[in-house]
Amino acid sequence: MQPVDQEKAVQARPRPASVASVRNLRVYFQSKRGMVHAVDGVSFDIYDGETLGLVGETGCGKSVTGRSFLKLLPVPPGKIASGSIQFKPHATCRNCDGNGCPSCEGTGRQSAANSRGRSNEKGIRDSVDAEIVELLEIGREEMRRIRGDRIAMIFQDPGKALNPTLPISEQLSEVFLLHRTSELLEAAGLPASTGGALRRFASQEQRFGDSLLMALPPNRAFRNRLVGALNKMVIEALGDTQVPNPAKLMARYPHELSGGMKQRVMIAQALACNPDILIADEPTTALDVTVEARILELIKELQKKRRTSVLYISHDLSLVRRICDRVAVMYAGKVVEIGSTDAIFRDPRHPYTRGLISAVPSAGARRGELAAIRGTVPELVDPAPTCRFAGRCPFEADSCRRFEPELKPVSNGHAVACFIDSAAPSGRQPTFQSAAV
């Protein structure tokens, strides 16, 4: 664990407390033709309890960004070239010790910014004593502890993300066994100091011969109590996702369930440990529109109840508009525009955002006159330092082809990486009037 530049950390934190700040993240992939700059200098914050939408076309690096939070990238060929992801886990609420009280709205947790005096050897304190974890630098074991517990992920295709050889109950209990061992022991009425085979059973670290030990009395009775407690926790988690008859669902295998039901199981799995951040990577792309709306309602509801922040990765603008508080638009490995949903959709400042919004078929558009963005996404092999959208942009000027625009704020919380709103270093500046057709 390296010390983090404290000054920078303070500076980087905006008014609302952020649970995670991504700074200058660069993820490259080695390919035959050279380094593919899949994510190239991405910075954003996820605020406490908000839904941040990450939109963009296929191959713009949005999924890679989401996966780098949890070290889920294939390394090699992937490589995290630089940057940092600082994660500030919620601390246990001081008033109620995690049992739920009015001050923490029953969640038992407080956001990092207003918690005090809790730290351990793993974390470092920033100016308000919150613990900061540098996600890109911690080891495998620590990541295992965070993954699924403090940061959880929902994947695009529930059919592929669930293990086809295990029944639903086992896939869900894994989360509890890994992250909630002491709660499990408590729920089974065993002392927290329980050790030996029983503890190993409750934390899924079985050794050779443990199954034999567990089959002998009195361990057998304890084991049954543990399994009972575990099943209760699983049923509760499933029940939260409004699954009809959760007890019956537990014995089923993934292939027996419909797509919407599988996605619910995955949501139950992700939210089982009450995570601080939920990364939803196109969670409804594989589902029907009517089911999609139900799943989103469900995520929204659970999020409100648990004050989880959601990073919602999607290519569907109309969905993002309905459910997100803020939106970051990505193009070719960069965030080109970020701001509140309202600002982005009411007054998009980047030509790409404008292009994306007008490409969605709507009632107003005349037949055959959809505003398609011309050209295709550029290859990201060793890109030149120019505006990545140059060549497809209807407003581009010569400065766009020579300099790379940076993300600059245009109004409160709304930032754009385009010379349209900030002066170009030299050369002619693009404007929305100078549309080159």
Add this chain to the structure above:
Amino acid sequence: MSAASQLNSDRSPPGCLDSLLSVRNVRKYFPIREGALQRIVGHVRAVDGVSFDIRRGETVGLVGESGCGKTTLARCVSGLTDITGGGIYFDLPHKQAILLGQLSSPNAEGGPLPGHKQELERIDTAHRIDRLEGEAGRRFRRNCQMVFQDSFASLNPRHLVFDLVSRPLRVYREATGSELTERVVELLEQVGLGRQHLYRYPHQFSGGQRQRISIARALALNPEIIVLDEPTSALDVSVQAQILNLLNELQSQRNLAFLFVTHDLSVIHHMADRVVVMYLGKVSETGDTGELFKAPHHPYTRALMEAKPDLEDESSKYEFKGLEGTVPDPARPPRGCRFHTRCEFATESCGWEIDDIVRCLEYDPAAFETLSGVERRSDFDAVLTFDDAKSANRLAEMLRSGAVPKALQDSLSKLELRDRHVSVAFEEVDEVPLTSRGPGRAAACVLDPSVIASGRNG
């Protein structure tokens, strides 16, 4: 190409009564086989009596959830799947279409008269796509092309673009040698690709480009109708916009007719002249795109609109919400209106049946576990047996109280509790037919459109 465009100008303008393709009461059942002998134990009714027309130069949109039979119907229309019942007629003149309607409507004896039979036979051999033979069959097949959803699966990865696009031309002996190459280049240029793409493999292209190759292949024989099965579902919005623009441009150039199958309402709203909304193998509503989107006459159409509100339209009258429950089993579709199990407007005359009670019980695990048998006299009349009298009593309570939909309660005609047995009966309801609601508009719902528009069940 010049000859082709001349041909096009001769074609009748859109809006004339002759339809290019007439789908009449089409049914497609897939058998369910079981056991060592693979005996047929039932049928999945993928498409169950669908009728509509496609005229020259128009786009008909086909919408519905996955599993509603829209892709099966598209495959039936293009002749890729045999149909179980009904008929699909190609290039049927208006007069014969009327005659067909009269002849195939059931009369007093239950079957067509001998004279009529001959007449029907004559129409069938001349126009029904699965009865066409020889030259007529070739004419249909070259005039009806298809573009599939997954361009990865529908383009042979071992063939060059040239092979893929030239295949139809070679099969129909349209061109050979350098003329063939020129024709292929011309087609590629029409879809926004070029000569440089001739000798490449499909994997070297992006999703949007592959879909363009599929479209070029479909255009090769200058067809009159193209069946598009979710052509843009796998694409990004900006690429989708390019493809949709291309399709529209081609349509106006060549007077093409499209059958556009998709689940995306915003695409349908943009592309289609007329819309057919399908649910569980049946048409629930059909009509002009503008009117249908202005005022849906079927709760399912409304539910679809609520699930996918328009991006631009902020003051949308629909709030964002999804549908409860899942699509029922198409092997045992619900009686009455097929949508009544998930419909928030359901009334007592929508066809409530015994299965609905069982469905309600599933939400009450304790009661469902104790249900030991259902003895049916019909779909509307049965005796439910529980393990103990307490559970039976609980079900009776449930049916009397507000734990079940109000409409279900209202349609109960009998509810008797005897020890462990509860016998229930509903009023028998026939299938809700598709009724005409003005020119070109039809919906299968018992409710008044104003009720659905207001969003409240009176």
